[in-house]
């Protein structure tokens with residue numbers, strides 16, 4: 001998985017479908033990122049930040065009791081143990097450092113449940129930048145605690161009152177706002193979506209997950225490489241970062257989507273937020289509202305590289321239901337002492353189902369990215385259990 005072809009294309013997906021001023025701003029981000037990524041000074045500063053602030057490298061944990069029950073050998077890449085509790089911090093610390101290098105003084109971000117907003121507010125505070133976070137009015141009502149955390153970290157939270165007043169509209173509003181602020185602000189997008197260069201830039205920023213896991217698997221597994229590599233997919237950043245570490249191996253790549261947010265498994269070609277990819281749409285081509293118990297999987301589409309990997313057959317995309325995810329979360333809590341984020345529980349739910357129906361052959365080695373911890377979901381779970 002290298003840099004995409006001309007004009008940010010992954011096959012027929014990707015691109016930069018944005019107003020003139022944003023096309024120019026995206027070009028600047030791409031150039032600055034290429035330069036920074038090739039600069040050992042930048043890479044060193046970033047590696048240090050990820051180590052001393054975010055807690056990297058994260059462990060690879062064998063799930064012993066669960067493996068025994070399932071008849072496979074399951075290893076968990078523990079992004080839940082990072083500062084702020086999910087892989088999102090990998091992306092935002094890097095983008096914040098890049099913004100500072102570009103002389104920007106402010107980060108703009110969109111957020112759904114607030115996890116990317118909290119991570120952005122955290123990175124901004126750490127580096128002395130301002131943060132403006134766009135959030136749908138409905139999400140603000142549902143996620144009061146994260147709104148408070150962002151404000152405590154010094155970020156401005158802007159309520160979005162258009163459309164369904166959720167993530168899709170918050171993203172549109174953040175991009176609109178960036179049009180008038182490209183001179184002093186960097187748009188810190190939260191997944192492998194949006195106009196070029198974001199899909200490949202964010203994947204490169206998340207490949208630390210896959211690269212670390214590759215080294216850890218080499219040390220831990222007899223074969224050196226797992227038979228399966230599994231991750232949940234919202235926009236697709238934790239999966240893209242994980243897959244990147246194993247792209248050149250025979251490992252089978254599996255992305256697990258929410259039944260109600262299955263862009264890769266069930267989306268159709270369209271353009272949204274500056275990018276051509278697969279989106280959930282009605283017969284008129286209107287983007288439809290996704291539904292998932294896991295807020296991080298509540299995006300109506302998927303990043304362009306995942307769409308391309310699907311077409312190539314290099315990765316497979318499957319779906320699980322809310323109930324399966326909740327069941328998997330409880331099972332992990334009781335067998336391994338880990339309460340996962342409901343997003344991550346989707347990946348596990350597929351592993352459990354596939355081990356049961358033979359889709360995962362007995363004895364397979366499975367690397368699964370545990371993208372985040374479940375603290376944020378306890379009130380949701382409390383209602384159900």
Ligand SMILES: *Cc1c(COP(=O)(O)O)cnc(C)c1O
Pocket residue numbers: 086087088115190191192232233234235236237238239296297341343344371372373
């Ligand atoms: C945001 C989030 C996701 C989904 O985002 P991707 O870009 O698909 O990785 C998954 N898990 C957790 C814990 C999240 O916070």
